[in-house]
Amino acid sequence: MPSLSDLLPALFPQELAPLFLVGLALAGACIGSFLNVCIYRIPLGLSVVTPGSHCHACGRAIPGWWNIPVVSWLLLRGRAKCCGVRIDARYAVVEAAMGIAFPLLFLRFPPLLAAVYALFVSGLLVASLIDIDHFIIPDRLSIGGALVGLGLGALVPTLHGAELAGKPWAGFNHALGGAFLGGFLLWVVVVVGSKALKKEAMGLGDVKLLAGIGAFLGWEAVLFVIVLSSFLGSFFGGAMLLLRKQVWGSRIPYGPFLALAAVVWLFGGGTLWRLLFQWWRQGMAGVL
Ligand SMILES: [Zn+2]
Structure with a gap:
């Protein structure tokens, strides 16, 4: 270990x-x-x-x-x-x-990336607390954030991997892929979910926020964020039911869970994932 x-x-x-x-x-x-x-x-x-x-x-x-x-x-x-x-x-x-x-x-992170992520985390925090207070995520934070993320993908391609240094198009494409996957995947969940539950499962504000997260972090992070945020959201919802606390009435804002999962990814979700996989492989190699 x-x-x-x-x-x-x-x-x-x-x-x-x-x-x-x-x-x-x-x-x-x-x-x-x-x-x-x-x-x-x-x-x-x-x-x-x-x-x-x-x-x-x-x-x-x-x-x-x-x-x-x-x-x-x-x-x-x-x-x-x-x-x-x-x-x-x-x-x-x-x-x-x-x-x-x-x-x-x-x-x-190196200083330039750290500065970009400081901006990103600030945006996530503001979006989350506005969502908690008002059940909305303003477009200027979600769509605006996605556009900023796309621009920064081209300006600072190393946001999407050290190997993309000096390749603005590759950085932009990776950001675009993340924004597209984030927006598209969650949009499907929203459409299918609201048909199945006959009520709004999630807001389009959440879809736009995940598109913004994807633009900053890339498509790999989008998958991680969807899985972790739904886990966190159901865990929180379940805990509230058990405690019989109706903090937000029957609705729970989903934006904060998306933001939290994105921050976990930023602070090592991806690194931890790779390290665990590496150790698991080394462990397996030792056993076999
Ligand atoms: Zn006063």
Whole structure:
């Protein structure tokens, strides 16, 4: 059996100075703070740039020093400085999650790829939380994300494999294949599912989101994401039934499970899969 000391260098091969990692964590937390603004404002059709941060309860502007990611929420014990209204812990959790995700991405991938995936993970997080809040995934995140993914496939072909360096067409084609497979496969599931169940099994928003995931990660990831997300979704649904908790009424948004599965793929789903297969083959070779 392989040990953790074999696994960690395989999953996080980049070497970075501790100070640089701290900087990445701070940058991630600040981006997370901006993503909170996007999650709140995009479904309402508001600009994500202006006006600056203000309290949703009393409307007063929030000065910079009470708007420091995670720290301010902890110092104020989850209440607004202006009027004392309760601030959902989710804001701080989103900031903390991005503060952890950024260093991990740069430990896992070369800088250019890590930057692209940081954008990708940010988009997935915003889409997931909007889906949880409103049961929609805005087109500008799903279709927009797919178009960005196609463009980046051509600009940064190594997103789709180191062997594609300097081959923009090959990168674009791989991205297109992923977007097509993602969109097509899940569209079939949606059409067949809603015919069989006589109700909407899944939204077209999920189809467009998987097309976007495919454009960034390629078609191999699409298969992985479909399998893992349906497993996660049914597991969650089953657990909610057992606990008799109807968190979302009878509907469960599927976008978050697609996003979670894509992140698992990014952080080693594919690598783990290949390593397990390798070890299994070595083990078999040892036995035979
Ligand atoms: Zn207030």
